[in-house]
Amino acid sequence: MSAIRIVYAIARADFLERVRRYSYLVTLLFAVYLGYAAGTGKISLRLGDYRGLYTSAWIGAMVSLVATTFLSLVGFYIVKNAVDRDRQTRVGEILAGTPLTRITYLLGKFLSNFAVLVSMVAVLALAAVAMQFLAAEDRAFHVGALLLPFLFLTMPAVAITAAMALLFEAFRFLRGGVGNVLWFFLWTFGIALPGLTGHSQLDPSGLWTVFQSMVPAARAGIPGYVESFSLTVADKSVRVATGFHWNGVEWTFGVLGWRLAWTAVAFAVVLCSAWFFDRFDPARSRRKSRVKPRQEGASAQAGEAPEIKTARRHTATPTHLSPLPAGPRHSGSGRLLTAELRLALKGYRWWWYAVAGGLLIAQFAAPLEISRGPLLAFAWIWPILVWSALGTREARFGTEQLLFSCPRILPRQLPAAWVVGILVAALTGLGAAARLALAGQHAGLLAWAAGAMFVPSLALALGVWSGTSKFFEGLYTALWYVGPMNRVPGLDFTGSASGPQAARDAVLYLGIAAILLGAAFFRRARQLRGT
């Protein structure tokens, strides 16, 4: 069988496995929503205070940039499970026993990732066509101007996303939450790269390509234009620039060459991933530092401890079990809380606690505004992986059947997990809370408490509903970056940017936390009722 046939077979099987899941329907609905948001002006491309007339060129550029921007961020979290699925289902072990090469396997997975993202791009392209007819601001329909931006701008960008998802899966330490958080910052860096370096070609997203093409037309057609260019969300103050005439990006050999180069980068990333991919060999990816010498041996090399062979091993009548005390069993909620806390914090290395402790001490020592601002922000991103496991741990490790067959599980286990999340927030942010209390800033303290409840509630709700931690990891990182780090009022759930509105924002976040908690309970109750 030729390598191309094998790549196709892998890509096809992976793609079919994905599109037959309900989650794929959700991703398509997300693409439909993006198209709707762009079509109704909820997301708009702006040149300062203006936008262009809805011509084919403008709509094509705008919707393709929406696709590029959102799908390169969110799409990463959607497709970053191609290899992991084979690992979880153990199909990977079967594949590893065949002559399949790492490059062939990953190229197949890359094509599947790419196909999933392209299907979402296709939905947005259709939305762009519909948008021009529905808006009817310009009746001249130019297929090339409308659709070529999707081909030349969006496709290379989502190809890079598809490849990067594989690269992250190839590295053990990037497979989980660390990778999910890191991607947000890498994505931000990728968007800002041309601005940071001054080289407009270093533009994987294609945003600058459109920007540079529009600037001359904007200077000529928009009075007082100061080279502002942005994709904005929910801003209705934009006006139509009637004097602005733009026929779309001129697809010169130079522009196309760079877009092709970025597509080549995607393939290079896949090849690079193949170099690091462990080919489902647990011995290759195992962290040697955690192996105790007495466990080393033939079976330990395969990732397992050796079977216990002791003198006690016999097949005679087993040890007698003493009966448990009669009567109803209601251990204190504190016992379950302690067990959940241990479960949540188990497995973190000493340096994780050292950093959390350092941030805590710094909160006590620093001036109040620093303490409740950047220090609290860092203190509340550090335990992101503790929170992201809330509500997902059972699905991730396959313990649902063991837990869901236990008595009074809903009113006991889920609240215990939630309280653990709050405890982690409270402990890591204790310094800022103490400083606020000592300064008599009761509104600030209320905002802190609201934040401490909001974060685990968000994690629990997203975890229970999605069954995976990556959506919380992606969304929370973005919210944390925009809110607490960039101090955007209303989005800063720690309350440090709210100023006099701190109490109002706190009440708002408490309300959202209550809704999220309710949503988590609702979903878990349905899971417990069975299908």
Added chain:
Amino acid sequence: MKLEIENVSKTYRGKVEALRSFSLELGPGVLGLLGPNGAGKSTLMRILATITRPSAGRVLWNGTDVKNDPDTLRTVLGYLPQDFGIYPNLSAIEFLDYLAAVKGLDAASARKRIHQLLELVNLADAARRPLGGFSGGMRQRVGIAQALLNDPQLLIVDEPTAGLDPEERVRFRNLLSELAGERIVILSTHIVSDVEAVATDIALIAQGELVVHGAPEALLAGVSGKVWEVVIPSGELPTLRQDYLVSSTAHRNDGVHARVVADAAPRPDARALEPSLEDAYLATLATHRNRVSAEAVV
């Protein structure tokens, strides 16, 4: 102590019928639930363990419908699913302690119980190692231990010996026999020898239906005088398989020794044998399939 299963049916999405009007009444003892792959055993186990709701019918524990009040059963239930996970960063003690807390056991009782259970399943020496490094068999033994944490009145074990070596399998069978005194144990498996060793009752399930329920002796009586051994050249084996139900074969110097289940001797030189449970199981299953096929034709 009584578990009643009344006309339970389960239809999954896509109109897949996993169980059809399944009824059974159980008291203390070990019920061996036998059936081929896809017969509906695991679906029944999940329904009895309150994980899945039946599409129709009722499951009653001491007269209480568990659909309305699942905690009545969950409080006294020990459940070992066919596929289950563990938390890899926890040790066996920590994992069992976590589940003991979830099941509502107080700390002192849990500590004593966990210690005894780890001895019981031969994992005392590995009790403090992370579960992530355990082999499949060791994980299975942790699963067995967790099912016994709350001293269950109803113990449901789904393919419990999967992954265990022969020595551990025998150990587990002995354990089940010892536990069966004053509780209901449901052992679901397709390994007939496991059932043969411990079951006081047998239920045979096929295509979502209860085919037969009774004591092992009753099942064996059904094939009494119908099991034969014939010695044939290996070339004749395909023909023999076509004409008769062959339950096992063994290649020897004088030819193939085939164990045949048939109403009359398949050949003049056939030798009558004592029936085994496997013979009875295969014969009952074959009869059921023939009946279903005949009904489908009609």
